[in-house]
Amino acid sequence: MVYQATASAPVNIACIKYWGKRDTKLILPTNSSLSVTLSQDHLRSTTTSRADPSFSKDRLWLNGKEEEIVAPGRLATCIAELKKMRKELVEDKDASAPKLSTFPVHIASYNNFPTAAGLASSASGFAALVSSLAALYALPCSPSTLSLIARQGSGSACRSLFGGYVAWEQGVLDDGSDSLAVEVAPRSHWPEMHALICVVSDDKKGTSSTSGMQRTVQTSELLQHRIKHVVPKRMKEIEAAIKAKDFDAFAKVTMADSNQFHAVALDTEPPIFYMNDVSRSIIALIVEYNRVAIEKTGKRKAAYTYDAGPNAVIYTLQENVKEIVELIVKYFPQKDGFKDPFQLFAGEGGVGEGRVVEGFNEAVAKKFEVGAVKGLIHTNVGDGPRVLDAEEALLGPDGLPKSLA
Amino acid sequence: MVYQATASAPVNIACIKYWGKRDTKLILPTNSSLSVTLSQDHLRSTTTSRADPSFSKDRLWLNGKEEEIVAPGRLATCIAELKKMRKELVEDKDASAPKLSTFPVHIASYNNFPTAAGLASSASGFAALVSSLAALYALPCSPSTLSLIARQGSGSACRSLFGGYVAWEQGVLDDGSDSLAVEVAPRSHWPEMHALICVVSDDKKGTSSTSGMQRTVQTSELLQHRIKHVVPKRMKEIEAAIKAKDFDAFAKVTMADSNQFHAVALDTEPPIFYMNDVSRSIIALIVEYNRVAIEKTGKRKAAYTYDAGPNAVIYTLQENVKEIVELIVKYFPQKDGFKDPFQLFAGEGGVGEGRVVEGFNEAVAKKFEVGAVKGLIHTNVGDGPRVLDAEEALLGPDGLPKSLA
Numbered sequence: 100m101v102y103q104a105t106a107s108a109p110v111n112i113a114c115i116k117y118w119g120k121r122d123t124k125l126i127l128p129t130n131s132s133l134s135v136t137l138s139q140d141h142l143r144s145t146t147t148s149r150a151d152p153s154f155s156k157d158r159l160w161l162n163g164k165e166e167e168i169v170a171p172g173r174l175a176t177c178i179a180e181l182k183k184m185r186k187e188l189v190e191d192k193d194a195s196a197p198k199l200s201t202f203p204v205h206i207a208s209y210n211n212f213p214t215a216a217g218l219a220s221s222a223s224g225f226a227a228l229v230s231s232l233a234a235l236y237a238l239p240c241s242p243s244t245l246s247l248i249a250r251q252g253s254g255s256a257c258r259s260l261f262g263g264y265v266a267w268e269q270g271v272l273d274d275g276s277d278s279l280a281v282e283v284a285p286r287s288h289w290p291e292m293h294a295l296i297c298v299v300s301d302d303k304k305g306t307s308s309t310s311g312m313q314r315t316v317q318t319s320e321l322l323q324h325r326i327k328h329v330v331p332k333r334m335k336e337i338e339a340a341i342k343a344k345d346f347d348a349f350a351k352v353t354m355a356d357s358n359q360f361h362a363v364a365l366d367t368e369p370p371i372f373y374m375n376d377v378s379r380s381i382i383a384l385i386v387e388y389n390r391v392a393i394e395k396t397g398k399r400k401a402a403y404t405y406d407a408g409p410n411a412v413i414y415t416l417q418e419n420v421k422e423i424v425e426l427i428v429k430y431f432p433q434k435d436g437f438k439d440p441f442q443l444f445a446g447e448g449g450v451g452e453g454r455v456v457e458g459f460n461e462a463v464a465k466k467f468e469v470g471a472v473k474g475l476i477h478t479n480v481g482d483g484p485r486v487l488d489a490e491e492a493l494l495g496p497d498g499l500p501k502s503l504a
Numbered sequence: 505m506v507y508q509a510t511a512s513a514p515v516n517i518a519c520i521k522y523w524g525k526r527d528t529k530l531i532l533p534t535n536s537s538l539s540v541t542l543s544q545d546h547l548r549s550t551t552t553s554r555a556d557p558s559f560s561k562d563r564l565w566l567n568g569k570e571e572e573i574v575a576p577g578r579l580a581t582c583i584a585e586l587k588k589m590r591k592e593l594v595e596d597k598d599a600s601a602p603k604l605s606t607f608p609v610h611i612a613s614y615n616n617f618p619t620a621a622g623l624a625s626s627a628s629g630f631a632a633l634v635s636s637l638a639a640l641y642a643l644p645c646s647p648s649t650l651s652l653i654a655r656q657g658s659g660s661a662c663r664s665l666f667g668g669y670v671a672w673e674q675g676v677l678d679d680g681s682d683s684l685a686v687e688v689a690p691r692s693h694w695p696e697m698h699a700l701i702c703v704v705s706d707d708k709k710g711t712s713s714t715s716g717m718q719r720t721v722q723t724s725e726l727l728q729h730r731i732k733h734v735v736p737k738r739m740k741e742i743e744a745a746i747k748a749k750d751f752d753a754f755a756k757v758t759m760a761d762s763n764q765f766h767a768v769a770l771d772t773e774p775p776i777f778y779m780n781d782v783s784r785s786i787i788a789l790i791v792e793y794n795r796v797a798i799e800k801t802g803k804r805k806a807a808y809t810y811d812a813g814p815n816a817v818i819y820t821l822q823e824n825v826k827e828i829v830e831l832i833v834k835y836f837p838q839k840d841g842f843k844d845p846f847q848l849f850a851g852e853g854g855v856g857e858g859r860v861v862e863g864f865n866e867a868v869a870k871k872f873e874v875g876a877v878k879g880l881i882h883t884n885v886g887d888g889p890r891v892l893d894a895e896e897a898l899l900g901p902d903g904l905p906k907s908l909a
Contacts, residue, residue, distance in 0.1 A: 358771055386774040
């Protein structure tokens with residue numbers, strides 16, 4: 100008997116940003132946050148976990164490379180918590196259940212997007228890890244309960260336990276048991292939400308989000324105001340916008356919160372910068388694109404958001420993606436052709452040189468050299484973690500990653 | 505009899521930033537601010553004012569080009585206020601005083617620094633205008649009283665009425681009569697304060713500070729916290745630092761407030777960016793330079809500050825300027841030689857290729873192309889407005905600017 104399960108989990112990109120911990124061990128945040136889960140058809144982490152009494156110890160391979168599992172590190176904590184749940188929720192209640200909690204595990208994880216893309220893989224990675232172990236252990240747990248474990252691996256990972264539109268409620272308890280992810284709306288509620296990720300070239304080493312956010316907590320005078328007075332209001336506003344499928348309101352709050360996250364990073368000593376001149380220019384393009392849209396219809400059509408790096412994620416409704424790809428390509432010529440997963444340009448033989456919409460003031464940004472935006476990834480709102488068939492397993496019969504075989 | 509006076513006034517660079525008006529007509533700020541006045545030996549505005557009953561109307565030339573004086577604009581307001589003071593404080597009290605308040609004036613003003621340098625000339629310009637008219641009208645007024653007028657031309661101009669270290673107290677009265685500049689310490693108290701201005705090339709049109717600050721007032725959630733809770737504390741801290749000549753404390757507050765000003769600009773809708781990648785790299789260099797200094801002596805040796813543009817102003821004590829010039833030149837090679845007004849490199853035939861101090865981590869920034877920093881201006885703390893001799897006048901015998909003759 101082989102005890103093994105494989106799961107995949109999605110990336111999520113926050114609209115209301117998580118920045119600051121009130122407990123660094125349990126990873127309890129200083130404010131609630133909210134994200135959109137992106138489709139696993141395009142970006143995902145996949146993880147296979149196997150429990151076997153013949154294994155000598157817990158081992159993990161990330162993209163084929165073994166990573167040490169150091170207690171009491173984040174990885175060790177997640178695995179230990181899930182083993183404990185296996186024992187308490189399954190084995191202690193059913194004497195016939197195999198004692199998987201006592202077996203060492205081998206875990207192989209793989210991200211289908213390059214690390215160089217600068218997309219945070221820790222959220223999808225920990226969500227896939229937790230999902231595969233939960234499947235292996237047959238845990239009778241809701242995604243919210245699993246999110247409590249994923250959160251201890253990487254805070255934002257808890258939001259990748261759901262598809263659609265997801266809130267991470269900060270919670271108030273010291274033990275973190277109420278700091279978990281909940282579904283605000285499923286993907287099916289508002290499936291028209293698309294995202295265009297602009298992968299921005301950067302020659303600077305950024306500040307890691309783990310160390311950066313704690314420097315902000317310690318030194319920013321503005322962060323406390325954000326936490327207490329701004330985020331609670333914005334959480335309500337964006338939840339209402341999602342429920343009403345009001346893209347204009349969604350976009351307004353999303354952009355304001357991206358700006359404010361980077362503002363408190365800048366208010367840190369020494370200041371933290373994640374956006375560069377390319378990021379700034381993409382903002383200028385989206386601001387102008389929205390200005391034209393507001394003039395015509397009274398409503399915004401796109402929302403930029405930036406995490407702890409220079410990459411832009413542009414949220415927009417499906418009907419506008421083509422215009423926005425053309426806009427970005429005009430200012431940021433692409434070396435490689437645009438991968439067109441939704442076949443926007445199928446009838447036109449590709450995206451071409453790009454163009455701006457009527458009434459757009461082209462002087463708001465300059466045209467950059469090829470490579471300033473290294474790539475464009477078009478995706479959309481997606482579902483939550485998936486348990487995959489055995490044929491998708493990343494571990495071979497010998498319990499070692501297939502890619503190493 | 506020719507009624508004419510010429511005055512010059514200095515540039516000032518704020519350490520605690522002015523950003524936001526509570527009254528846009530009277531130019532009353534939402535918070536107090538504090539600046540260092542820079543030497544007129546290097547940067548200055550010079551203005552000649554002449555009153556003559558034969559003139560047909562008030563006229564003004566800026567750098568030789570006539571500018572229209574439109575009532576109730578800022579220029580017209582300043583001139584009208586000064587004429588009113590002439591009448592009330594001089595002519596109404598002394599019947600023999602010539603009725604200059606009834607004569608039209610011709611005003612010629614000249615900045616000795618190029619507009620392209622991106623240095624705000626409105627502060628020194630309005631301070632020189634007010635100083636020359638005050639001299640022409642023989643107004644028995646303190647610099648603080650004149651600062652009330654200059655403030656209505658351009659807010660930060662009020663701080664250029666004093667040399668040394670100058671606070672602009674925001675005031676509480678609706679008529680603005682308590683919103684004025686006061687001397688915190690004269691230049692002679694701490695003459696070792698030097699400044700290095702890095703003129704940064706930028707291909708973007710910035711947002712004007714007048715419109716930008718009001719957008720921040722209207723849309724930034726963080727500005728109110730800054731105004732109410734942060735600035736009052738920092739004003740006390742920096743005044744104490746100046747009085748104690750504590751450069752480390754001065755630098756800490758100055759950098760934090762520059763960061764916070766740019767943070768609230770970024771928290772604006774749409775966001776306002778004044779710093780670019782070059783600005784960010786200069787910050788990284790100063791942060792690293794200070795890290796080395798703190799490791800050696802426990803104290804910071806330099807403070808960056810940025811106004812509404814990409815230029816850096818680096819405050820440091822005289823003894824450190826040479827090191828900092830060498831640091832900047834190493835990362836930002838200069839096309840034109842460094843003008844060396846204090847003869848730092850007199851014995852070495854110029855600044856050379858630059859270098860970093862021992863222990864400096866050179867990887868904190870990349871070396872830029874020639875021209876990224878277009879120029880370096882070395883100056884120091886200076887005195888307040890000066891009334892100049894007749895031979896310095898900018899108006900010719902015909903009452904028109906000499907440069908046009």
